[in-house]
Amino acid sequence: xxxxxxKLDGFLNEVDVDGYLIEADGDAADQRYLxxxxxxxxxxxxxxxxxxxxxxxxxxxxxxxxxxxxxxxRHADYDxxxxxxxxxxxxxxxxxxxxxxxxxxxxxxxxxxxFPIGTADGLRRCDVAVQADIDxxxxxxxxxxxxxxxxxxxxxxxxxxSAMARAEKLLAAAETVDGTLSLDxxxxxxxxxxxxxxxxxxxxxxxxxxxxxxxxxxxxDPHDRGSGPLRPDxxxxxxxxxxxxxxxxxxxxxxxxxxxxxxDTIERWYDLTLEAQTAALDAIxxxxxxxxxxxxxxxxYEAAGLPTLRADETTETGFxxxxxxxxxxxxxxxxxxxxxxxxxxxxNVVTVEPGLYDPAVGGVRIxxxxxxxEDGHENLTEYPKxxxxxxx
Numbered sequence: 001x002x003x004x005x006x007k008l009d010g011f012l013n014e015v016d017v018d019g020y021l022i023e024a025d026g027d028a029a030d031q032r033y034l035x036x037x038x039x040x041x042x043x044x045x046x047x048x049x050x051x052x053x054x055x056x057x058x059x060x061x062x063x064x065x066x067x068x069x070x071x072x073x074r075h076a077d078y079d080x081x082x083x084x085x086x087x088x089x090x091x092x093x094x095x096x097x098x099x100x101x102x103x104x105x106x107x108x109x110x111x112x113x114x115f116p117i118g119t120a121d122g123l124r125r126c127d128v129a130v131q132a133d134i135d136x137x138x139x140x141x142x143x144x145x146x147x148x149x150x151x152x153x154x155x156x157x158x159x160x161x162s163a164m165a166r167a168e169k170l171l172a173a174a175e176t177v178d179g180t181l182s183l184d185x186x187x188x189x190x191x192x193x194x195x196x197x198x199x200x201x202x203x204x205x206x207x208x209x210x211x212x213x214x215x216x217x218x219x220x221d222p223h224d225r226g227s228g229p230l231r232p233d234x235x236x237x238x239x240x241x242x243x244x245x246x247x248x249x250x251x252x253x254x255x256x257x258x259x260x261x262x263x264d265t266i267e268r269w270y271d272l273t274l275e276a277q278t279a280a281l282d283a284i285x286x287x288x289x290x291x292x293x294x295x296x297x298x299x300x301y302e303a304a305g306l307p308t309l310r311a312d313e314t315t316e317t318g319f320x321x322x323x324x325x326x327x328x329x330x331x332x333x334x335x336x337x338x339x340x341x342x343x344x345x346x347x348n349v350v351t352v353e354p355g356l357y358d359p360a361v362g363g364v365r366i367x368x369x370x371x372x373x374e375d376g377h378e379n380l381t382e383y384p385k386x387x388x389x390x391x392x
Contacts, residue, residue, distance in 0.1 A: 001148045011137045019048040019106035029329035030138040036068025054100050094122030143334045144347040156244045156251035159204035161383045166200040167193050167238050172389040180229040190226035201242045212239035219363035232260035235362040241331050250331045254367035257389045269356045269364040270387045276300040276354040284377040286346040290337045294323040297354045317358040324351035348372040
């Protein structure tokens with residue numbers, strides 16, 4: 001994939017700098033997107049209308065073969081060893097970088113807002129002007145996905161659904177013993193379900209650092225990862241957000257399950273949340289404000305007499321988060337589906353995940369992953385929505 005960087009060119013002209021600089025490892029989404037390269041240690045990407053990489057000798061051969069860059073160079077090409085010997089490791093590094101910039105006509109650069117301050121200060125001492133890109137132009141560029149990126153996300157979502165099916169199968173096979181769920185004569189714990197989710201994802205070349213399997217009061221905290229034995233008759237939130245080991249693209253999906261008989265409140269909350277999600281999905285299309293999508297969710301909940309942050313920014317129960325977020329090389333990226341009036345564009349990939357929470361009741365959340373289109377959306381999520389678990 002060759003990204004369209006015309007917006008980055010326009011940004012450089014607007015702020016009157018020669019280039020855009022990233023110093024980060026390949027896990028940083030902007031770095032991977034701009035360079036087309038990954039490495040476990042930080043390396044330098046300079047964009048001046050063309051993309052130039054400066055890497056260690058260790059990464060040089062692989063970067064020459066695989067990076068999406070016009071030039072790939074080594075520290076040794078800029079007398080790095082001599083610079084370190086004369087100026088020390090830190091100042092020598094900055095001298096090497098300054099020489100690299102000079103070779104590519106970059107006396108001034110813009111950098112991401114989270115750029116290392118030590119490097120920025122060191123470059124300024126070498127007469128390189130550095131200014132922060134506080135608006136995140138690359139994040140905005142990455143938000144509009146190419147068809148190839150959408151396919152990468154779709155593939156990660158299929159793996160995600162396989163893992164969700166594994167989790168639901170465990171729940172469906174469980175029995176109630178002394179007030180908790182049991183499987184194969186052992187307690188069915190959140191940790192056990194999460195382990196099986198991770199194993200299933202690995203079978204599909206995906207991985208994740210953590211996932212959410214939260215039951216009862218744990219599920220009332222949207223980001224509580226969940227722990228301990230799972231219980232019947234209570235809502236169990238399963239939120240899985242894996243990353244493809246090959247492409248680096250994420251997927252994201254949440255389902256809420258109940259083994260046994262849910263309370264009337266949980267059933268009502270589930271139906272309302274499904275209604276709220278449908279209202280949000282119906283509102284999505286290119287040109288619509290993300291705030292209108294968020295409002296569609298709040299309208300449903302508030303009409304039912306339930307609290308939202310829109311109505312009361314201090315509420316600790318009810319709908320206590322935004323409606324969604326962008327997904328791509330980061331699990332949370334631009335645009336957010338919130339009160340902020342951001343215009344959605346065709347190619348945005350966003351979650352739609354309304355939910356309700358109260359420690360006295362538990363929590364319910366339903367999350368799909370969709371691509372914004374000119375006249376609506378394409379839902380990348382095929383997994384069914386049902387509160388009662390089903391054998392799969």
